Amino acid sequence: MADYPSSTEVRRPAVLLLAVSAGKIDLQPVFWGLEEEGIPLEQHEATRGEAVVLAKEAAHMSPLNVGIGVSGVENKIVLHHRDLPADQPLFVIDLRSAPVKELRRLGMNAARLVKAEPLLLKDDVVPDLPPSPRAKQAAPVSDELVERIVQSVLAEMAKARGTLWKETASV
Amino acid sequence: MPSMPYIAGVDVGNNTTEVAIAEIDGRGNPRFLSSSTVRTVGIKGTLRNAMGIIEALDQALKPVGLERSQLDLVLLNEATPVIGDIAMETITETVITESAMIGHNPSTPGGQGLGQGRTIALDQLRSSTNHQPYIVIVPGQVEFKDAAEQINAARSHGLNVAGAIVQKDDAVLIDNRLQQPIPIVDEVRYIDRIPLGMPAALEVAQPGRTIERLCNPYDIATLFHLDSEETKHVVPIARALMGTRSAVVIKTPKGDIEERRIPAGKITLIGHKQKAEVPVDEGADAIMEKLATICPLEEIRAEAGTNVGGMFEQVRKVMADLTDQPVSAIRVQDIIAVDTFKPQQVLGALAGEFAMGNAVGLAAMVHTHKLPMQRLARKLEEEIGVKTVVGGVEAEMAIRGALTTPGTKAPLATLDLGGGSTDASIINEAGEMRSVHLAGAGDMVTLLIDTELGLNDKELAEQIKTHPLAKVETLFHMRHEDGSVQFFDKPLDPRLFGRVVVLGDRGPIPLDIKHLLAQIVAVRQGAKKKVFVRNALRALERVAPAGNIRLIHFVVLVGGSGLDFEIPKMISDALFEYGVVTGRANVRGSEGPRNAVATGLVLAHAQQRRGSS
Numbered sequence: 214m215a216d217y218p219s220s221t222e223v224r225r226p227a228v229l230l231l232a233v234s235a236g237k238i239d240l241q242p243v244f245w246g247l248e249e250e251g252i253p254l255e256q257h258e259a260t261r262g263e264a265v266v267l268a269k270e271a272a273h274m275s276p277l278n279v280g281i282g283v284s285g286v287e288n289k290i291v292l293h294h295r296d297l298p299a300d301q302p303l304f305v306i307d308l309r310s311a312p313v314k315e316l317r318r319l320g321m322n323a324a325r326l327v328k329a330e331p332l333l334l335k336d337d338v339v340p341d342l343p344p345s346p347r348a349k350q351a352a353p354v355s356d357e358l359v360e361r362i363v364q365s366v367l368a369e370m371a372k373a374r375g376t377l378w379k380e381t382a383s384v
Numbered sequence: 385m386p387s388m389p390y391i392a393g394v395d396v397g398n399n400t401t402e403v404a405i406a407e408i409d410g411r412g413n414p415r416f417l418s419s420s421t422v423r424t425v426g427i428k429g430t431l432r433n434a435m436g437i438i439e440a441l442d443q444a445l446k447p448v449g450l451e452r453s454q455l456d457l458v459l460l461n462e463a464t465p466v467i468g469d470i471a472m473e474t475i476t477e478t479v480i481t482e483s484a485m486i487g488h489n490p491s492t493p494g495g496q497g498l499g500q501g502r503t504i505a506l507d508q509l510r511s512s513t514n515h516q517p518y519i520v521i522v523p524g525q526v527e528f529k530d531a532a533e534q535i536n537a538a539r540s541h542g543l544n545v546a547g548a549i550v551q552k553d554d555a556v557l558i559d560n561r562l563q564q565p566i567p568i569v570d571e572v573r574y575i576d577r578i579p580l581g582m583p584a585a586l587e588v589a590q591p592g593r594t595i596e597r598l599c600n601p602y603d604i605a606t607l608f609h610l611d612s613e614e615t616k617h618v619v620p621i622a623r624a625l626m627g628t629r630s631a632v633v634i635k636t637p638k639g640d641i642e643e644r645r646i647p648a649g650k651i652t653l654i655g656h657k658q659k660a661e662v663p664v665d666e667g668a669d670a671i672m673e674k675l676a677t678i679c680p681l682e683e684i685r686a687e688a689g690t691n692v693g694g695m696f697e698q699v700r701k702v703m704a705d706l707t708d709q710p711v712s713a714i715r716v717q718d719i720i721a722v723d724t725f726k727p728q729q730v731l732g733a734l735a736g737e738f739a740m741g742n743a744v745g746l747a748a749m750v751h752t753h754k755l756p757m758q759r760l761a762r763k764l765e766e767e768i769g770v771k772t773v774v775g776g777v778e779a780e781m782a783i784r785g786a787l788t789t790p791g792t793k794a795p796l797a798t799l800d801l802g803g804g805s806t807d808a809s810i811i812n813e814a815g816e817m818r819s820v821h822l823a824g825a826g827d828m829v830t831l832l833i834d835t836e837l838g839l840n841d842k843e844l845a846e847q848i849k850t851h852p853l854a855k856v857e858t859l860f861h862m863r864h865e866d867g868s869v870q871f872f873d874k875p876l877d878p879r880l881f882g883r884v885v886v887l888g889d890r891g892p893i894p895l896d897i898k899h900l901l902a903q904i905v906a907v908r909q910g911a912k913k914k915v916f917v918r919n920a921l922r923a924l925e926r927v928a929p930a931g932n933i934r935l936i937h938f939v940v941l942v943g944g945s946g947l948d949f950e951i952p953k954m955i956s957d958a959l960f961e962y963g964v965v966t967g968r969a970n971v972r973g974s975e976g977p978r979n980a981v982a983t984g985l986v987l988a989h990a991q992q993r994r995g996s997s
Contacts, residue, residue, distance in 0.1 A: 248557055294859055329882045331881065
């Protein structure tokens, strides 16, 4: 059996992380993510199990209802919530390709799940720094663009003439 | 026996095109068969409307198994030739030319309290021997552990580190690793713009509180030893920092901070005998007060070369094009001004912070003799091969339609809350009608919501205007704005989690803004009150006998905004004070506030038939 505490024990409020064969995996970024958001995380070792199953189990045991499962065998880390169907975890990250940033984000999301704050999603683009107001760059101007502008100005002028002419004619 | 004729009443409005189909029996009584509503195609009164009309006709005919060719007559409304436009006029603007302040709400700042010192880059801390207090700047490439270590080391060497400004979201992580806590502000995007070696003050409030010192100009003056003249200059900073959880103020040598008042132009109100001028930057109340004193109002002009002037020109030009009249013949006949505020990116800000600039929202309205509805009727006739006539003035038709609401009879007033204009009509016992069209309606409410929330998204503002909000609190439930809770069988989209959502027709839309739910509700309701309640009162005053709303006993709301989930209540509340019974129309006992004009057209035509036979 796994050597993590049974669910009847009194536990302090924390997100629970269950890891199997995760000795070589650096889980620090996950901890940092939770720390920055101010939610504690407890790690326990499991002897076997798939990451998704572990995550679900951790969620059930966590007093905060949020669990993380890590498997060094599958190279996966999974974020789960107690109320979600077992086969529908919130996030699954492949550890072989995930940058540190993504692990930290998973930690932050675990904390935000507890705090009911908006999650950080992968496709959220961080807006680029707008140019400094003192260093405004002129947009590159192609000859084609100049040509188009000149054409449209000429067209407008012709139109204006036309209406003017019409007005005078009708007077 | 000849078959009974089928008649279609068509009402082309600013936003929707509505159709009512009826058959007329032998005695000339109409029997309504069906109705439909579609979005108006093109500007009201233009030939492009025909597309929308055909679509609406088809939609109404299909369920009763009729073809367009079976119609005997199409009746088109004599559309009220009014067109409105809206604009936003900014009055004040905060300009900070030297980077001098950071005031923002990172979700997790570190430490708490006030720290004061000179700004210094983290990597210069080691070589410093000075014992004055420092505020450390930590750029994004530094890991939080290194930052904490270096700060701890500096302190053990006797340096006084009073606070830190961090680029990444690391404040809590750094703070937890410090031997002594200091206030830390993080997520400062433009950290490289912070001037070094300058006196700075940094404040972080406890969770659930907002800063107390740096939002007070006298506290800033105390911290930086400012004289009275300089204190005046920091007022916009203090104001911009109000309500944030953390803030930084840096004194720059040539810190040029000012709140600029922008010359917004003047409006000239020309009445029958009087004439008055109001500068737009005196605010909406001043404009509306002046407006109320000039009666009857004949024309409103705006100072050329200013923003208001440009807006007026635009309205007149559109109307001139539409009606084939010279621009000089078009007059602006009504405006409504509304005080509002506009979040503006502060020039020189370091974390993308905003300051609230004051603004005036304006809606203007132009009235001309006739919209080219005849032209549209001919075009429609060509397209569908059915005789099309323009019949009946819109306002009169609306009242006829509204009177089909069960429980109503003349005398009665209608309020048509549309997209472009607010119209009121009244009918007395003798059947005489009077109507008025005023500038400002649904589109202006949308504009106000869009600007005040800083959305820059008209579609989204429209959604916020027309739908209630909710907060998604767990993966399985949301709390509606009235406090009730709704649970779901399936987990909600993680993108909605923890967010305020608009309950749109196609499901909840997450809002990517930092406002609290209650703030968004306040903006939405404020915008509706400012435009609709004010305009309802203004419009009814104009049509009421002796200008006294108390002499009107029944008011029915027609038009799309009558369907809104809170506007009818707001107007009802406002009119209750005058002892007026207010309610939403229920045209023909089935259509709600919609279809009044289309129904009225059919009724008027049937009456004509009865009269002539």
